[in-house]
Amino acid sequence: xxxxxxHFSGALGALVTALALGAxxxxxxxxxxxxxPPTRTPWPTFTPTAQPTPTVPSPVETPAASPLPRPQxxxxxxxxxxxxxxxxxxxxxxxxxxxxxxxxxxxxxxxxRAIPCSTGIPGLSQTxxxxxxxxxxxxxxxxxxxxxDDAWFLFQYGGNIxxxxxxxxxxxxxxxxxxxxxxxxxxxxxxxxxxxxxxARWLKAWNPAGVPIVITPWTP
Numbered sequence: 001x002x003x004x005x006x007h008f009s010g011a012l013g014a015l016v017t018a019l020a021l022g023a024x025x026x027x028x029x030x031x032x033x034x035x036x037p038p039t040r041t042p043w044p045t046f047t048p049t050a051q052p053t054p055t056v057p058s059p060v061e062t063p064a065a066s067p068l069p070r071p072q073x074x075x076x077x078x079x080x081x082x083x084x085x086x087x088x089x090x091x092x093x094x095x096x097x098x099x100x101x102x103x104x105x106x107x108x109x110x111x112x113r114a115i116p117c118s119t120g121i122p123g124l125s126q127t128x129x130x131x132x133x134x135x136x137x138x139x140x141x142x143x144x145x146x147x148x149d150d151a152w153f154l155f156q157y158g159g160n161i162x163x164x165x166x167x168x169x170x171x172x173x174x175x176x177x178x179x180x181x182x183x184x185x186x187x188x189x190x191x192x193x194x195x196x197x198x199x200a201r202w203l204k205a206w207n208p209a210g211v212p213i214v215i216t217p218w219t220p
Contacts, residue, residue, distance in 0.1 A: 086214055094213040097216050098215065118194045119194075125190040129216060133213065134209055149165040154193075164200065
């Protein structure tokens, strides 16, 4: 092949190559159509709804507890001397005077009830002199074949020393009390302090738990 023909063929090939590259560059650099932006969904319009006014419930009135009536002064048929020298001027206080067989109830130094009682038999089951506070309420208990109601624990002395109602047996559902004739007159118990059932119910309502109490020595 002659040099002229080769030169022409080479020039033609280069031109074709250049045109092809130019077409490719034009195709590659031409701007592309972008996809349309997404349509924005509008926020829903907020319409306030009128709310009903809350109703405040009326306060419920709690009925006030009926106070216990102040006990009337009760004295046994034979009024006996009270040992006021042992009684504090303030607060509630109990005094068991074994010499006169009385359980005396005081409020702020004032005698509000003098209860005939019967304490332990001297030489057998004598009630010892003692001072302290009234313990927990025992209610009804059974000992030595007898029942007793409205009992309050005091202390232990060879056994439990309590204040309680007269002991009794049960016959056909009826209480048959024992030792009522000794109340306010002479000792007859096994060491406890016996009182009449009506006085025992009154003392329960008075609630002597935690109240200071003094038991004087036995003096004939």
